[in-house]
Every structure is written in structure tokens, then in C-alpha cells.
Amino acid sequence: MINPSVHGWIDKFFAEQQPLSRHFYVEELSFYTATRNTGFIFGHIIDFDTEIALDNQDWLPEEISKIGMLNTLFQMYRLTKQSNDYGDFINESVAFYNLLTPKGFNPLQKMLAGSSPSSKLEKIIHDRVQTNEDLFSKNFSHVITNALLFIDILAFKQYLDKGSLPEKYFNRIEEIVISVVSLSLKTKTGISIHDELLQKLFESSVRYNKFSGKSFATLDDLDLNYLQNDLEKYYVIDLAGISLWSDEKVENEERYFLYKLGEKLAIPDSFVLESIVFVNSFISKHKAEIPYFNYSNPVKNFYDQTTDSVVVLIKRNKNRFLKEITESKELMQLLAKSTHKELDKDEKKKIKNQLLDICKTVPSLTIFLLPGGSLLLPILIKFIPKLLPSAFNENEERT
Structure with missing residues (x-):
């Protein structure tokens, strides 16, 4: 694998x-x-x-x-x-x-x-x-991915076709994308709870511009002549569509905006309609999994996402991690004790320090040594009993 x-x-x-x-x-x-x-x-x-x-x-x-x-x-x-x-x-x-x-x-x-x-x-x-945010900010703001990676794909096409890149290609495409998205958000008939998160997604993804740049009142104020390739135009329409989506529908005014955008880009109405249908279907089906449509408590969201990531890392390094733990008699005793009795301050400190020492020896677990990484240790400690032999977990059964 x-x-x-x-x-x-x-x-x-x-x-x-x-x-x-x-x-x-x-x-x-x-x-x-x-x-x-x-x-x-x-x-x-x-x-x-x-x-x-x-x-x-x-x-x-x-x-x-x-x-x-x-x-x-x-x-x-x-x-x-x-x-x-x-x-x-x-x-x-x-x-x-x-x-x-x-x-x-x-x-x-x-x-x-x-x-x-x-x-x-x-x-x-x-x-x-x-993205241009650190690990913890991304989790707390529900942003965990770079949303504008397709601009790289568009630029790669330019390079393959011409052997070079037009000057400031990334800047121009990115500026158009964020201008259209910003204008589409302003066009919405009602502000939904995800709009702020969606804007945050784009803010964390831009590389060459500021999201809150020029302000445009209407589509007529936008110069879209730089977009010459259909792929660029399809992309702009789809991103406008996802920014307009809310409550599983696109209102008439918002639908008009998308058709007007398609007209301005010389893209057939059939593609605009297909885009509207696809965006609605995609979000409706995957809404619960998409970070910028996740309205849960940000602290819970951070904990859930981080727990999943920590568990994956531990599973991948299970054998080596367990070997290091079982070689420390004192650590094993403290972990066993922690399953049925509250540890005192010194004992908790010993567990923390010994686990951090172990993480230094396993490259994939060095995340716990990064600034703020100690906040993840409780997740690691909680998961350890599931990795150990059943005899170790008998302590839990007697609680």
C-alpha cells in the first residue's frame, strides 16, 4: 500500500x-x-x-x-x-x-x-x-486543504502547450477566481452559516493575492477577458456555484448570476445547468464530510479530526511504538495504573516525558514534539491500551 x-x-x-x-x-x-x-x-x-x-x-x-x-x-x-x-x-x-x-x-x-x-x-x-495556516489554525477554522490547487493544473497545461508560462499567470487566474467568488457571495439572497467558513477556505488557499482585494458591484465590472481556455472558464463557474449554494438549493437570483457569468464567458447554458445540478448533488451527498460545511463546535471538530489523524499515525507505527513502550517497565506500570486510578501530578509528568522520548525515536510521531504537540498527548495515551495485550486491559475490567 x-x-x-x-x-x-x-x-x-x-x-x-x-x-x-x-x-x-x-x-x-x-x-x-x-x-x-x-x-x-x-x-x-x-x-x-x-x-x-x-x-x-x-x-x-x-x-x-x-x-x-x-x-x-x-x-x-x-x-x-x-x-x-x-x-x-x-x-x-x-x-x-x-x-x-x-x-x-x-x-x-x-x-x-x-x-x-x-x-x-x-x-x-x-x-x-x-495552506498558509498552521496545523491547529486549520483544524479550528475547519480548513484542512488547499482549495485552489486546480490553478496549478491549469498552469501546467499552459506550460505543456507552450513550453513556458505567461507572465504572472498564477496571479491573474487567482485574482479572477477570488473576485468571482467574492462577488457571488455578495450576490446571495440570504447569508448562510457556511459563508464565513467558505471565505476562510479561500483566504487560506490564495498564494499571490489577498482575498479581500478589489470590490466589484456587478459582473459587468469584472474583466474576464484573460480567461481564454474552456478549462479556466469551467473552473470559475463551478467555484461560483459552490459559493452560491446554501440550504440545498440555488435561488432564482443566484441562478441568474451563474447564467450571466456563463454568458460573459461564452460557455453554453447546458454546462451552467450541469454545474448547478452537480454542485447540489455533490454537496448534498458529502456535506457532513466537507470541512467548510461543518457547523459543529470548532473544539469538537478539532478533537475529532486530530484523533483520527493520531490514530492513523499510531497504527502505522504500532510495532515499533509498542516495542519502545514495553521496554520501559516504569512507563508500563504507570499506564496500567492510569486505567483504574487517577495519577498524581508527578506521575502524569513522567508519562508525558517518557512518551515524548519515545516519539523522538519514531520519525512519524515527531508531530508530538512540534509546538502545541503536547496537546495531542492525551489522545495518544487514551489510545495506548487498545494496542497492548489483553492482559493489560484487565485493569479496565476491574474498575
């Missing part, structure tokens, strides 16, 4: 996807529709457009984003080049991202000078899927 947090995951991804089908997308709309079905367009990935199905049950949200990013870039390469040459794809991807860094200022290139192309791409994708 692929672990997108371990070096070599890109090579393993392509090894597991062999043999690759010779069926290539010919129309951009077909590619876009398949990509939209995965949820990548909306920043909430529910599936992957791959030949062989992938099981993401034990992946962290960031890891799902990494696979989604890699595969969508590759599908764009297949669409543009009509080729399955994943070696060339990796080289082209690295060359593309190198263009985004000013000459003479590329610390990543120096750091990875001796690395293989796939290793370089792993590092690049890891950096690109990040």
Missing part, C-alpha cells in the same frame, strides 16, 4: 498503476468532468481518476491531497501529450515548478540537487498542498 508520507511514494504509485491504459481523454470537457467527479476541483477529494482503484481509508487529509495532486497533474499530461510516459511527466512537472521560483533564489533546487526527479516532485507536491 502506498504511504504518501514516506519517501518513494511517487515511484510506488506508478508501479502499482501499471499497465496504464492507452485510452486518453481527447476533449477537455471529458477530462474536466472526470476531475470534478473526484472532488479535486472543490478541495474535497472523494475519489481518484485512476486505472486501478486506490484505498485511502487510512490516509491523512494531506496525503489524500498529495495523491490527488499528482494524479490530476498526470491526467493533464496524458490529455495534452497523449502519452503514458510517466518518467517524462515527472521531468516536465519538476521543470514546470522550477519556473515558478525566481532565478538565483531556489533553495529547494540546491537542497535537492542530487535527488532523483521523483524525489524532487515529492517535495514540491508536499509544499504545494499546504
Whole structure:
């Protein structure tokens, strides 16, 4: 199984996807529709457009984003080049991202000078899927993904087609996207509870502009002439649609806004209608899983999401983690005692310090050593008894 947090995951991804089908997308709309079905367009990935199905049950949200990013870039390469040459794809991807860094200022290139192309791409994708907020802010604000990653895909197409990128392409596309989203939010007939969270999602995803930039009164004030490719236009319409959605419907005024936007972009009404139907279906089906439609208490939301992530990390490192714990007689005694009796202050401190020492020896668990990581220790301690032999848990049965 692929672990997108371990070096070599890109090579393993392509090894597991062999043999690759010779069926290539010919129309951009077909590619876009398949990509939209995965949820990548909306920043909430529910599936992957791959030949062989992938099981993401034990992946962290960031890891799902990494696979989604890699595969969508590759599908764009297949669409543009009509080729399955994943070696060339990796080289082209690295060359593309190198263009985004000013000459003479590329610390990543120096750091990875001796690395293989796939290793370089792993590092690049890891950096690109990040939002501009830290781990704890993302969880508390319900934002756990970069919602504008598809702009990278659009830019990659430009590079593959022309061998270069138009000047400030990212800035211009991102500016148009956030302007349309901002205007669509203002157009809504009623403000729903998710609007603030949705705006927060885009604020944390922008790289080149500020979300609260220019203010536009109507669509007529927006200059959309920069959008020349249908994929760019489809993307803008879909993001406007998801920002207008509320209460499982789109009001007449909001529907008019979308059709007006489609007219201004010279996109057929049939696509606008399909977009409205798809967005409604997608959100209605996955609303409970989408962070920016989650209205629960933010502290509970943080705890639930973090617990899931911690459990995944512990399961992956179960054998090594248990070996370190069982080698410490004092720690085992304290953990056993904690299942049926309240520990005093000194005992709790000993458990904390010994667990942190163990985490230093297991690379994947160094999250507990980061600033604020100690807040996660209670989750770790609570889960430990489930990993230990049944004899250890007999203490719980006697409580």
C-alpha cells in the first residue's frame, strides 16, 4: 500500500498503476468532468481518476491531497501529450515548478540537487498542498486543504502547450477566481452559516493575492477577458456555484448570476445547468464530510479530526511504538495504573516525558514534539491500551 508520507511514494504509485491504459481523454470537457467527479476541483477529494482503484481509508487529509495532486497533474499530461510516459511527466512537472521560483533564489533546487526527479516532485507536491495556516489554525477554522490547487493544473497545461508560462499567470487566474467568488457571495439572497467558513477556505488557499482585494458591484465590472481556455472558464463557474449554494438549493437570483457569468464567458447554458445540478448533488451527498460545511463546535471538530489523524499515525507505527513502550517497565506500570486510578501530578509528568522520548525515536510521531504537540498527548495515551495485550486491559475490567 502506498504511504504518501514516506519517501518513494511517487515511484510506488506508478508501479502499482501499471499497465496504464492507452485510452486518453481527447476533449477537455471529458477530462474536466472526470476531475470534478473526484472532488479535486472543490478541495474535497472523494475519489481518484485512476486505472486501478486506490484505498485511502487510512490516509491523512494531506496525503489524500498529495495523491490527488499528482494524479490530476498526470491526467493533464496524458490529455495534452497523449502519452503514458510517466518518467517524462515527472521531468516536465519538476521543470514546470522550477519556473515558478525566481532565478538565483531556489533553495529547494540546491537542497535537492542530487535527488532523483521523483524525489524532487515529492517535495514540491508536499509544499504545494499546504495552506498558509498552521496545523491547529486549520483544524479550528475547519480548513484542512488547499482549495485552489486546480490553478496549478491549469498552469501546467499552459506550460505543456507552450513550453513556458505567461507572465504572472498564477496571479491573474487567482485574482479572477477570488473576485468571482467574492462577488457571488455578495450576490446571495440570504447569508448562510457556511459563508464565513467558505471565505476562510479561500483566504487560506490564495498564494499571490489577498482575498479581500478589489470590490466589484456587478459582473459587468469584472474583466474576464484573460480567461481564454474552456478549462479556466469551467473552473470559475463551478467555484461560483459552490459559493452560491446554501440550504440545498440555488435561488432564482443566484441562478441568474451563474447564467450571466456563463454568458460573459461564452460557455453554453447546458454546462451552467450541469454545474448547478452537480454542485447540489455533490454537496448534498458529502456535506457532513466537507470541512467548510461543518457547523459543529470548532473544539469538537478539532478533537475529532486530530484523533483520527493520531490514530492513523499510531497504527502505522504500532510495532515499533509498542516495542519502545514495553521496554520501559516504569512507563508500563504507570499506564496500567492510569486505567483504574487517577495519577498524581508527578506521575502524569513522567508519562508525558517518557512518551515524548519515545516519539523522538519514531520519525512519524515527531508531530508530538512540534509546538502545541503536547496537546495531542492525551489522545495518544487514551489510545495506548487498545494496542497492548489483553492482559493489560484487565485493569479496565476491574474498575
